[in-house]
Amino acid sequence: DTGVSQNPRHKITKRGQNVTFRCDPISEHNRLYWYRQTLGQGPEFLTYFQNEAQLEKSRLLSDRFSAERPKGSFSTLEIQRTEQGDSAMYLCASSSYTGQGYNYEQYFGPGTRLTVT
Amino acid sequence: AQKVTQAQTEISVVEKEDVTLDCVYETRDTTYYLFWYKQPPSGELVFLIRRNSFDEQNEISGRYSWNFQKSTSSFNFTITASQVVDSAVYFCALSESTGGTSYGKLTFGQGTILTVHP
Secondary structure (H helix, E strand, O other): OOOOEEEOOEEEEOOOOOEEEEEEOOOOOOEEEEEEEOOOOOOEEEEEEEOOEEEEEOOOOOOOEEEEOOOOOOEEEEEOOOOHHHOEEEEEEEEOEOOOOOEOOOEEOOOEEEEEO | OOOEEOOOOEEEEEOOOOEEEOOEEOOOOOOOEEEEEEEOOOOOOEEEEEEEOOOOOOEEEOOEEEEEEHHHOEEEEEEOOOOHHHOEEEEEEEEOOHHHOOOOOOEEOOOEEEEEEO
């Protein structure tokens, strides 16, 4: 069983450009999460999906950020009009939710490091 | 207010010493989950343990042990006989059922950088 994969691993972009990241979760996992981590901080929640439904978005997530999980499998995170403050590691995780209020642990991918110049 | 507080920013020990990483959390939920993750220099977060709020039994896994105390809202992590390979950033995290969504997001602490010297 492969783990969570993310592409690309690194992205350098100029301010104002749009970027898109992809996450492929562990195949049997129905939940998929996006987090952002800056240097010296813990991961910060952005949004998560259960199957294809986006169940929660952080209030910190500006409208320049959008995420999709169209078929309940892989997900994409797009950042429009990037700013230097968007430079961070973007982490994806997945987990299995049984529907009985029991959520198994989240497994994380290697992350996509975004640098906005 | 911080929901998960890891007061120790950095800890440095010599190999074979025991070390305890502190975690204090805050929640209004009666049912919640607590987690510890390890982030080695390679960067990928590695799951270590999940604890349900109803299960206050301490857990031991090899050199790792966890002490969960609801009375003090703490979930501390001890490494016995530390090794150089234990050097990493360790994060404590909380999952709640607030807002009608069931135990979705993790709220992480700031992390504790552990350095084990040979």
